[in-house]
Amino acid sequence: MRRPSAPPASGKRAQAATLEARALTKRFDAVRAVDGIDLLVREGEFLVLIGPSGCGKTTLLRMLAGLETPTSGELLIAGEVVTHLPPRARNIAMVFQSYALYPHLSVYKNIAFPLQAGGTPRREIAAKVEQAAAMFGIERLLARKPRQLSGGERQRVALARAVVRDPVVFLLDEPLSNLDAKLRTSARDELQQFQRRLGTTTVYVTHDQVEAMGLGDRIAVLDHGRIHQLGTPLEVYHDPADTFVATFIGSPPMNLLETDPVTLGFRPEHLLPRETFADGDATDPFPLTVTRVEHLGANRLIYGTLAPPHPATRVISRLPSTIPLPIDTGRRYEFAVHRRDLKYFDRITGAKRGGSAAP
Ligand code: ATP
Secondary structure, eight states: OOOTTSOOTTOOOOOOOOEEEEEEEEEETTEEEEEEEEEEEOTTOEEEEEOSTTSSHHHHHHHHHTSSOOSEEEEEETTEEOTTSOGGGGTEEEEOTTTTOOTTSOHHHHHHHHHHHTTOOHHHHHHHHHHHHHHTTOGGGTTSOGGGSOHHHHHHHHHHHHHTTOOSEEEEESTTTTSOHHHHHHHHHHHHHHHHHHTOEEEEEESOHHHHHHHOSEEEEEETTEEEEEEOHHHHHHSOSBHHHHHHSSSSOOEEEEOSSEEEEEOGGGEEEGGGSOTTTBOSOEEEEEEEEEEOSSEEEEEEEEOTTSOOOEEEEEEETTOOOOOOTTOEEEEEEBGGGOEEEETTTOBBOOOOOOO
């Protein structure tokens, strides 16, 4: 893993601070939008907040920014309590989904705006704007107005405006969601490179799990104002803390099977035809009646229903094109899972359990 304290390749001074929430809560009348969150974002870390709509991502980010007052709890930046400091005093920069560029100002003036507002001398402003513009490759666009830019260019202007003040923390709220699919991929790549180069602590909100998996050093999975799991993308994917995380992360989601006494979980790519396993590796076979086959090129998704003795549960298998066995809708096949790929969850609470007897 990257060392957050390493100096950025550009030679620019690394700006990074820890960001900490302690029992942070925000209530809107009866709704607990953020419900007692404890979170420590490390220096230079790229942390992604992900969760379904309404889980409290934006409210949490707005509290970090100082745009929303917590009902209770504390916030610290670089170890200093900032809970009641206004946004301006926090040395953070926020980029929204809408970019919020000033339409009547040129790109130059948009980027210069936070510096002017902060009273930076004119000559210094010019140097900083040029440096930020160069960092994002938008030097040619400085005279244009936002309406004369593509979505991707606007995003870069918003990012340049965010970095120009050398913030210690970046807060990004779905900054790529206005871009088309192709541009999103390249913008994601660029964003990651900039963040690595600057080494600025970053909190990034998204509901897109591909973005979360690809961008985050760690991912915090939220639901109903609480963090269900905080871990690296691989930890969250391979070792989900509970059935919520198991089914929220991963597409298609993890298969869950109610058995006695546990809920069994297995990823679609681990549910494979019985004959692909060496003897002894696999569970007893799951008889599966195929209801649909979806051809995705590199993969086939096999939708099916388990037959007795298992409860009639719908499951999905993802077969790589390297397993070209014929599979037809309406027929029954024997599938299985490698024993090491089975996950066990508490049937009542959904929480992960340690190893348990395989079926
Ligand atoms: P989305 O992905 O849809 O943007 P989110 O995870 O960012 O959702 P929030 O916007 O933080 O969710 O909202 C969390 C909860 O708080 C929701 O139930 C929302 O309706 C409620 N909420 C947010 N802002 C307010 C407000 N100003 N007044 C009342 N309720 C609010």
